[in-house]
Every structure is written in structure tokens, then in C-alpha cells.
Amino acid sequence: MNNRRNFIKKTAIAGVGLAALPNLTFGIGHGKDTLKLAFIGVGLRGTNHLNNALNRSDVLITAICDIDPNRISLALDKISKAGKSKPQVFGANEYDYKNLLALKEVDAVIISTPWLWHTRMAKDAMLAGKYTGLEVSAANTLEECWDLVNTHEQTGTHLMLLENVNYRRDVLAVLNMVKQNVFGELLHFRCGYQHDLRFVMLNDGKTAYGKGVEFGEKGISESVWRTQHSVLRNADVYPTHGVGPIAAMCDINRGNRFVSLTSHATKSRGMHNYIVEHGGENHPNAKVNFKMGDVITSTIETANGETIIVTHDVHLPRPYSLGFRVQGTKGLWEKDGDRIHVEGISKPHRWDDSKAWLEKYDHPLWQKYGEHATGAGHGGMDFFVLQAFVESAKQNIAPPMDAYDAAAWSAITPLSELSIENNGEPQDFPDFTRGMWVKKKPYNWIKDSY
Ligand SMILES: NC(=O)c1ccc[n+]([C@@H]2O[C@H](COP(=O)([O-])OP(=O)(O)OC[C@H]3O[C@@H](n4cnc5c(N)ncnc54)[C@H](O)[C@@H]3O)[C@@H](O)[C@H]2O)c1
Numbered sequence: 001m002n003n004r005r006n007f008i009k010k011t012a013i014a015g016v017g018l019a020a021l022p023n024l025t026f027g028i029g030h031g032k033d034t035l036k037l038a039f040i041g042v043g044l045r046g047t048n049h050l051n052n053a054l055n056r057s058d059v060l061i062t063a064i065c066d067i068d069p070n071r072i073s074l075a076l077d078k079i080s081k082a083g084k085s086k087p088q089v090f091g092a093n094e095y096d097y098k099n100l101l102a103l104k105e106v107d108a109v110i111i112s113t114p115w116l117w118h119t120r121m122a123k124d125a126m127l128a129g130k131y132t133g134l135e136v137s138a139a140n141t142l143e144e145c146w147d148l149v150n151t152h153e154q155t156g157t158h159l160m161l162l163e164n165v166n167y168r169r170d171v172l173a174v175l176n177m178v179k180q181n182v183f184g185e186l187l188h189f190r191c192g193y194q195h196d197l198r199f200v201m202l203n204d205g206k207t208a209y210g211k212g213v214e215f216g217e218k219g220i221s222e223s224v225w226r227t228q229h230s231v232l233r234n235a236d237v238y239p240t241h242g243v244g245p246i247a248a249m250c251d252i253n254r255g256n257r258f259v260s261l262t263s264h265a266t267k268s269r270g271m272h273n274y275i276v277e278h279g280g281e282n283h284p285n286a287k288v289n290f291k292m293g294d295v296i297t298s299t300i301e302t303a304n305g306e307t308i309i310v311t312h313d314v315h316l317p318r319p320y321s322l323g324f325r326v327q328g329t330k331g332l333w334e335k336d337g338d339r340i341h342v343e344g345i346s347k348p349h350r351w352d353d354s355k356a357w358l359e360k361y362d363h364p365l366w367q368k369y370g371e372h373a374t375g376a377g378h379g380g381m382d383f384f385v386l387q388a389f390v391e392s393a394k395q396n397i398a399p400p401m402d403a404y405d406a407a408a409w410s411a412i413t414p415l416s417e418l419s420i421e422n423n424g425e426p427q428d429f430p431d432f433t434r435g436m437w438v439k440k441k442p443y444n445w446i447k448d449s450y
Helices: 001-013 044-054 069-081 097-101 117-126 141-157 171-180 222-232 240-249 270-279 355-361 365-377 380-394 403-410 414-420
Strands: 037-042 057-063 088-090 108-111 132-134 159-161 186-194 258-265 294-300 307-313 325-328 331-334 339-340
Touching: 001 097, 037 044, 037 097, 037 380, 044 057, 044 069, 044 108, 044 380, 057 069, 057 097, 088 097, 088 171, 097 117, 108 117, 108 380, 117 132, 117 141, 117 222, 132 380, 141 403, 141 414, 159 380, 159 403, 171 240, 171 325, 171 355, 171 365, 171 380, 186 240, 240 307, 240 403, 258 414, 339 355, 403 414
Parallel strands: 037 057, 037 108, 057 088, 108 132, 132 159, 186 307
Antiparallel strands: 186 325, 258 294, 294 307, 325 331, 331 339
């Protein structure tokens, strides 16, 4: 109660945003009142987390790190405009983040850097005893997946994968329906990352979503690093937005696990065609050979007898969709078409518009915080993922999406690469829990605190 009184007092002083929220539970329970939080990487994503953290009265931003001085200036400006004190600044070189991790004024850290930095930074953060929040995906190779698990076990420090799609309003409503057995016993899922990223992975080096067909050193933001993965790897390099929500629905690593996977890739055309269309056929990048197939389809089998089809599709013109389908013995939800069918309630062989169903099963978190969350980025889910991180870190407890989840979900990347290389040969998932998945109880996602 004392914590709660303090929180309300602080919120009243802050006088913005959260003060308007009903029945706030921040700070209730054991643990710290205020989290001393640092950021490694304040590019587009890190700045989004920073903005949301600045809205919270239970977070003190004590340090930031980025090798790009422009991103540091922008972050400092935001912090100052929010009336908060200036954090310590790092970024003199690519390894300066280690000096940030040595600070005793840092309890927790959010890492939003390019993928090849994720595991090494997360490992170093756990070794330094900092509660670690890591952007998606977590790891690039099976070795890195094991590194995350082993370092977590060696240090006892928690790692949370910051998968925001697990908090999307429709996803949480469907999770609520799953947990209330509306769809019966689960059998089949579809999901993926289907997002036309050509204008992000190729730009003019001045603005992230600008025109242009440059990447690497001549690019800016994600084109600096993400595009190279499409050049070098024929794999699903971004599986967690799709598979994270499904893993929560079928209790992966908590009574269930991913067992094996097969993957197939189409030929690669989208990036080359875009470069020729926007830069001309004589542009040097028109000669680049993109190894990654435009549409990559993986099928995962789970220990409990479900299948999950995961798609990676970022090089072609198409409207955005994560393509969710959740199917059980009594019915199914399909995001594409926004439709639901439940036997005995829906007309036989007919779809219902999903709207009324999703409203009826709206998740308690969205009922409570929905109005406030909506402005937080990505339709509101970014508010909830930060909330879960901050609350878990303040209490120093296991997060909803932990090191084992980070490893199992990210393992899709190297396993899909191996399968594609070997004509769709099945690849076994390592059991990152070393057998503990059998006994581990499902995480309680259906609550209104975080
Ligand atoms: N969850 C989501 O919805 C979502 C959305 C966008 C991006 N992301 C993820 O967030 C991460 C960052 O993406 P982004 O779009 O912000 O990319 P970005 O390129 O805009 O930002 C990355 C930042 O990291 C900095 N950086 C690189 N190496 C560094 C080092 N050694 N030390 C310190 N700083 C370093 C760069 O200077 C840059 O500012 C990626 O993993 C991406 O997949 C997630």
C-alpha cells in the first residue's frame, strides 16, 4: 500500500499521461519503486521505448548508449524536454556499451541494436547482473540461442524478449478465447512476418523511409544492417512477431515445445526488381545477388501434436499482415478476413465478423489500460511490452517471455536456413529447457496488471 501511495503521489506530481489511469497497480508487490533503466541503441526502436519510458513515473533513465551521435542528441533532447535529468552517455566506440553495463546506477537495460549485436550485448548485460530487455530477434545462430540460456542459468539474471505483438489487442483477445477453450483443443496455427520492407531496407541514406536504393554504409537506420541478412542468408530471419503470440497460446516451453521444422524458399526477385525500378539497371546494387527467397515457409511440429506454418515475406509489394490463424477442434480465428467460426454458435459453414467476438473477450489489460496505451506506438502494444518489462524488472522476477522463449523462437532462423539448404529436410529443435518444459506450468497471461 505504501508503494501504491508513493506511486500515486509521484504520478500526481508528474501530472501527465498515467495520472488519468484508473486503478493503477504499478509498484504493488515487492521490489523497487523506481527502476534505474539504461538504453543500448536509441535508433528508431530504442527511441520508441525511450518515449514510453519517459511517460512513466517509476522509471529513471540513468544511461544511454549509441554509436551514432545524432541519435544521442535526439534522445537527450527528448529526455530534457520531458523534464528529466540528463543520463550518462556512452557510444565512443562499438564496445562502449560495456562501460554503461559497469555502472551501479543501472538496474536494467533495454537493447535495441542491429541483430548481430543482440546476443553478445544481452550476454554481457546478464553477466553484469542487469535485468535485460532484448529486442527481437534475440539470436542469429543455434550457438547464440544456447549462449542466452546458458548465461541466464549461469548468472541467475533474467532476460526478457521484448516481443510486442504478444500484447496486440486482437492477439490477447484470442489468447483469452484460447484459455477459455472457445476453440476447443488446439491443432493448427498460421503466422508470420509479411511486411513490404523494400522502402526500409533500401533508402537514400538521409531518411529511414526515404526513396533511394542504397544499403550498408550508404544507407540509414535498418538499411545499414538488415539488408545484408537478405544478401547472405536464405532463412526466416524475423520469426518472433508471428510465432511469439502462437507460442503463448500453445504454452511452448511450459508443457509443450517446438520439436522439429521443415522450410522451403521461393526464388528471390523482389529486392532486385525494386532496385532496377527505382535506381535503374546500371545502379551498382542491381548487381547484388540476394540469397534470401522472397517467401519463406516453415512448418513447425510441436510435442503436443500441433502444426504451425510460419511465413517470412518482406521483399514483395503487399499490404502488412502477420497472417494469424488459430484453429482448434471447435472453431478458428483468421486475421486475414477478420473472421471467426465457432461450432454451435456461428451459423454452420459461415464466418462471423470477428469484431463482436474480440470485444466480448477483450483482454483485462486492454480493458484497463487500452485508452492510454493506444498512443504508445504500434497500436498500443508497445506500452504493454514496456509495462511487463518494467514490472518484472522492479520485482526481479521471471518475465513473461524469458531466455528459453528467446532461444526457441529465434532458433527458427538457423533451423530454417539448414532445412532450406537441405531440400526441406526436417530439423530438430534443441530442447533449450533441458527437459524442464514437461513440468513447467503455463505462464498466467490472463491478468490485468502486466
Ligand atoms: N518490436 C518491434 O516492433 C520492432 C520494430 C522495429 C525494430 N525492432 C528491432 O529493434 C532493433 C533495432 O531496430 P531499429 O529499427 O531501431 O534500427 P536502427 O538502425 O534505427 O537502430 C539501431 C541503433 O543501434 C545503434 N548501434 C549499432 N551498433 C551499436 C553499438 N555497438 N553500440 C551502441 N549502439 C549501436 C545504431 O547507431 C542505431 O542507432 C532490431 O533488432 C529490430 O529488429 C523491433
